[in-house]
């Protein structure tokens with residue numbers, strides 16, 4: 273629906289060209305209409321189009337995107353409703369160094385965030401937005417994060433000049449008139465403004481104003497920077513609101529695991545970007561686990577609050593998956609392959625001669641010839657670069673997922689029994705370990721380390737501290753975030769048990785020790801049994817691990833030595849690890865909750881005692 277914007281005062285700030293349109297603004301919300309008018313006056317688009325979320329609109333915008341060359345139709349027989357988008361090669365991942373938290377003081381943003389004073393940020397970006405949409409259309413995209421009608425849901429409105437953003441937002445969030453209806457006349461909505469501008473990294477900024485519930489993103493067209501409901505609202509602004517309002521916004525998947533007897537257990541897991549959330553959330557258990565089933569509630573973000581029953585309840589605020597393509601195949605993630613077989617937008621994957629998609633790690637033989645992610649010819653024998661970008665992605669509706677939980681839209685959320693932290697670590701961190709207590713679990717989260725991945729611009733494979741997998745996504749001082757987690761325990765009568773996992777430990781030759789993917793069910797089964805207090809554990813200096821025989825390894829084609837190496841706890845490695853936690857904790861000064869530093873020192877002291885006694889752990893012998 274193309275509409276004529278009308279300000280509540282009846283006076284329009286637009287040049288007459290903006291007013292060309294057949295019908296009226298579909299909202300009478302004065303706060304919304306005033307703000308849209310103000311932003312249109314700043315960006316000066318030729319047209320303002322309010323999107324309604326209808327099928328007719330999807331078709332019209334898709335046709336327009338194809339005509340512009342923004343989307344390339346794929347082979348519609350093989351991949352019905354699927355399109356390919358190639359981004360600007362300088363714009364392929366989140367840009368953490370250009371992402372800012374704009375709180376009144378730098379202290380509120382904390383030492384792990386880039387900070388800009390709100391006034392400076394509005395001024396600087398205001399200049400970039402001024403006239404940025406001349407000759408273009410401004411789309412008004414109202415959306416809901418969270419199930420419609422849920423007490424946890426939040427409304428956002430994104431103004432964007434990118435048709436790619438509109439079509440992706442349509443998949444990722446409940447978008448259009450449904451959101452206007454939920455908003456009604458309320459002023460409580462997130463104000464998001466986005467312009468791709470000239471996609472120049474010199475003029476690229478992603479700024480968050482948590483106090484104003486506002487996000488301004490300019491100069492990028494890449495998902496994580498511009499689909500404002502996702503990382504910007506659901507995590508950065510969400511985490512800020514969560515602290516204020518007493519809930520948690522987390523970079524976590526949510527899954528339900530059902531036993532053959534029909535017992536359902538819900539688990540939330542935080543792994544940093546490109547470290548296995550989507551895969552874990554959609555996992556199919558191996559044959560050995562006959563009758564066990566995994567249901568996906570969410571694959572990237574969890575909003576959690578304490579329910580009436582005193583349990584931690586989680587909703588997935590999203591409506592679709594923005595997942596990593598490379599490595600996805602019928603063996604590693606069959607449910608994802610089915611999910612992305614239709615109505616999917618692919619970004620920066622390679623193209624086959626018959627209009628199919630391809631990426632490194634897809635099923636079948638490597639094609640001899642492809643068109644690479646930048647649209648250049650690629651040959652198996654001659655090309656040295658990857659055909660698909662390592663951070664190439666798919667955007668697919670969650671309703672395509674054969675394993676979608678029937679509680680994925682439950683407005684009250686699902687009750688969480690276990691929380692898992694995991695990173696990508698070549699050494700040190702064992703396959704699985706359980707925290708002794710909630711505080712110890714928060715220490716696990718606060719000290720989480722992981723190798724950097726292609727999900728963010730910059731060098732990959734460097735271990736950094738990524739607490740709670742939230743380093744790039746926490747919208748306020750991370751020391752206060754740790755304190756918030758510690759305080760939440762007071763409100764949860766039946767707190768989830770907390771675990772740490774590592775699917776990525778390597779042998780001397782750089783091969784993964786653990787087969788991962790569906791085989792992670794073996795670890796999950798132990799976690800569920802521990803959370804339900806029905807299996808014992810082996811105590812180590814750093815937490816509980818499976819006793820010999822408790823981890824079901826039957827039918828697994830890997831050696832005993834390999835399992836030992838994947839589960840080993842090495843005191844020297846842990847000493848170095850805890851010292852590195854210390855360096856990280858120092859950043860926060862006095863603001864760091866004291867109990868976390870005490871935990872660290874206690875574990876360090878334990879190492880000193882045990883080293884004298886030559887402690888060694890081979891829990892699975």
Ligand SMILES: Nc1nc2c(ncn2[C@@H]2O[C@H](COP(=O)(O)OP(=O)(O)OP(=O)(O)O)[C@@H](O)[C@H]2O)c(=O)[nH]1
Pocket residue numbers: 543544545546547548549550551552571572594595596597598599600604727775776784787788789792
């Ligand atoms: N070795 C190994 N690799 C895995 C495993 N699970 C996922 N991966 C690989 O890790 C990469 C990222 O996995 P995803 O599941 O998409 O990561 P994510 O955590 O959802 O990432 P974001 O969407 O960036 O937040 C893919 O290339 C996977 O193939 C595992 O258990 N073992």
Ligand SMILES: O=C([O-])CC(=O)C(=O)O
Pocket residue numbers: 365366495496497502503544545546572594727728
């Ligand atoms: O936001 C993105 O670009 C994708 C994502 O999930 C992440 O990086 O964690």
Ligand SMILES: [Mn+2]
Pocket residue numbers: 523544545546572
């Ligand atoms: Mn993510």
